[in-house]
């Protein structure tokens with residue numbers, strides 16, 4: 001009741017000057033009033049010609065990196081946000097774009113990190129380099145908390161500084177001679193890291209795709225699960241569930257078909273479960289719930305969206321010892337080699353935080369954080385539904401996927417930013433299958449989400 005009451009109360013004030021008013025919001029723990037944010041804008045201006053250096057090294061640019069289109073999606077969204085602020089310096093910009101968390105980290109978790117941090121100032125508590133694979137206690141807690149009865153063991157788990165970093169490290173393991181498939185639309189790190197590794201051909205402007213990547217179309221028509229009968233065999237299949245950006249979580253039956261497809265083709269699935277704890281129905285939270293998955297899948301996961309660790313940095317990747325390359329060599333041994341070469345282990349302070357996340361109090365606190373964002377999701381879904389839009393996702397993910405049929409995603413992004421000062425993410429930034437959609441993130445202070453919904457109603461009513 002209070003949710004919708006809050007929503008309608010906040011909508012009473014609908015004058016556009018409210019956009020410029022100071023905001024007050026209720027954080028989950030306390031009521032705080034904040035003055036309009038003073039944002040230090042870094043102006044990106046090109047260097048005057050005479051100051052430009054004419055000296056060039058003899059090193060040629062990595063041809064694979066030069067294949068990448070424009071910037072990585074989220075820096076591009078941030079660039080447009082900064083340009084908007086230059087145009088409207090007093091605008092109360094609300095960001096429901098990038099998908100960064102906003103709510104404070106629960107005290108039970110920060111206290112453990114503070115304790116570990118202070119301990120570093122003592123002889124007994126000091127520790128330097130740790131095991132590259134992560135601390136034993138954390139690996140054991142991850143194994144029992146998330147994979148208790150799934151046959152995943154402590155030494156199958158590699159603790160990391162986040163899922164994105166592990167996606168790239170996995171790409172280094174695979175090298176440049178593999179082929180890959182992605183859901184279309186999908187989180188951009190899979191495609192971009194694949195391009196950088198040289199697994200792809202050039203970007204083809206007419207179809208908005210890189211050559212040699214298999215784009216597995218995921219649309220409302222196929223329930224956001226690809227028609228595997230039309231998907232070509234690739235070595236690697238990136239699959240994210242709950243999906244960023246569509247918010248769709250795959251069913252047990254769909255994942256069973258995916259595992260069978262991988263096994264039939266001798267492919268490896270890289271399963272991104274960064275949002276698994278947002279699942280509120282009986283859909284699988286891990287690919288390893290599917291029988292046989294240990295022989296074909298790797299799973300990467302993260303504390304970022306559960307505990308507000310986007311800045312703290314902590315994640316993990318499961319590479320089961322049963323997963324073998326075609327010559328019988330364990331994938332985990334090569335991953336271990338890359339981790340030892342390219343990474344020196346997650347921060348010991350972050351790992352103390354991770355361990356606290358997995359204590360009974362920590363798990364409860366994370367559920368509370370997730371519950372808060374899911375309430376935001378409900379408010380956003382409600383709003384777009386009431387405006388007559390077709391809305392997807394939201395139920396098992398902190399993302400709402402809104403359909404603007406026949407319209408260009410960047411145009412809708414610009415229209416929303418220009419007219420409401422709200423930053424969203426254009427669906428086409430996640431692949432050509434995202435054209436005509438906008439992703440609205442539920443990561444935000446409640447008051448900002450309510451205010452954003454009020455503005456959406458003003459714009460589209």
Ligand SMILES: Cc1ncc(COP(=O)(O)O)c(C=O)c1O
Pocket residue numbers: 099161162163164165187240244272274301302303304309310314315
């Ligand atoms: C699907 C998906 N995977 C991975 C990540 C990155 O997570 P991390 O912060 O652990 O690097 C994100 C972040 O938004 C994501 O959406």
